[in-house]
Amino acid sequence: MTKTSPSPQAGDDDFGTQRTVRRSRLFFVFPVIAIATFALNLIWEVARRNMDQRLLMSWPFKFSIVDTSTTANILALATGLLIARLQYARVLRPVIGFAIDDADALFKPDSDRWRFWLYNAGSGTAVVERFEYYVRFRGDSDAGQLDRDHSGNWVPLAVINDQLRSRGLKDGEDYFLRWSTKGAPVPSASGYVAWFTIRGLAELERFDVRIQVVDGLGDIHERTFPFMHRLPSVTEDAIKAYRSRDSLA
Known part of the structure; x- marks a missing residue:
């Protein structure tokens, strides 16, 4: 299917504005995945803390990887590092x-x-x-x-x-x-x-x-x-x- 050309009309000063088309997997994608994982784990641990103790003795509710306080600390640290990375990327942006x-x-x-x-x-x-x-x-x-x-x-x-x-x-x-x-x-x-x-x-x-x-x-x-x-x-x-x-x- 033929679509409108990306070449601009006369006077279109916004055409061709620089954009970021892909982020680094090592320094952006993986940290985002880690933050999402710890966020889900935090939600899970908070939910477990509000459950009846008898439920925590059976699957799947007794499943736990990292406790609530540790998860919250790691999540805060990872989020802070990602924000710092984004700010640094803006400074280094060509x-x-x-x-x-x-x-x-x-x-x-x-x-x-x-x-x-x-x-x-x-x-x-x-x-x-x-x-x-x-x-x-x-x-x-x-x-x-x-x-x-x-x-x-x-x-x-x-x-x-x-x-x-x-x-x-x-x-x-x-x-x-x-x-x-x-x-x-x-x-x-x-x-x-x-x-x-x-x-x-x-x-x-x-x-x-x-x-x-x-x-x-x-x-x-x-x-x-x-x-x-x-x-x-x-x-x-x-x-x-x-x-x-x-x-x-």
């Missing part, structure tokens, strides 16, 4: 940012090459877990649609290069995409990801970049950046002018 500029960073109307930058503005480390692209070209019938359940729509660098070449774009001449493999660090200073010429951009209807990073606690964060929907106005005007000339040629 903040993935993107930027677009031209070769001179002056946003000139006649600039032919536009660059795409990626950086981590957070205080914690960020290591690439996954780096994927979604592209649709000018004139594609499904440029505004995407089946969210079909992961094949998001592709790695090797596939995106083939897709761009299929439209006659030349690597190193009309565009360039830097390879970002799993395990690569996301720098705090802006890291160069890609560049496109106006000719290359004129062929694109959508070019979305999705990155997943792992922080120091093992949590995975994701952000999607809609490149074509975040172009400066001078770039959009240059693309329109190029397409107009191309249609008259």
Whole structure:
């Protein structure tokens, strides 16, 4: 079933907001399971304390692992540690940012090459877990649609290069995409990801970049950046002018 595309409408500033897609099993999932287990045990022990003593001599009511006071102390300690962990995770949370500029960073109307930058503005480390692209070209019938359940729509660098070449774009001449493999660090200073010429951009209807990073606690964060929907106005005007000339040629 085809659903609405995740690429935004013009002016949708909330699209692609960073989100946490998975918590660390060791430092989050297991502690939550432990807290839930001790909470259930506390309820069981409190219920047993309010039962008739004769009932406590028979199964299943005589079953007990940890007494009430010990369970309560462990539960309070585990809950406190989990809260501290969540606060620490917030401090270490990476903040993935993107930027677009031209070769001179002056946003000139006649600039032919536009660059795409990626950086981590957070205080914690960020290591690439996954780096994927979604592209649709000018004139594609499904440029505004995407089946969210079909992961094949998001592709790695090797596939995106083939897709761009299929439209006659030349690597190193009309565009360039830097390879970002799993395990690569996301720098705090802006890291160069890609560049496109106006000719290359004129062929694109959508070019979305999705990155997943792992922080120091093992949590995975994701952000999607809609490149074509975040172009400066001078770039959009240059693309329109190029397409107009191309249609008259």
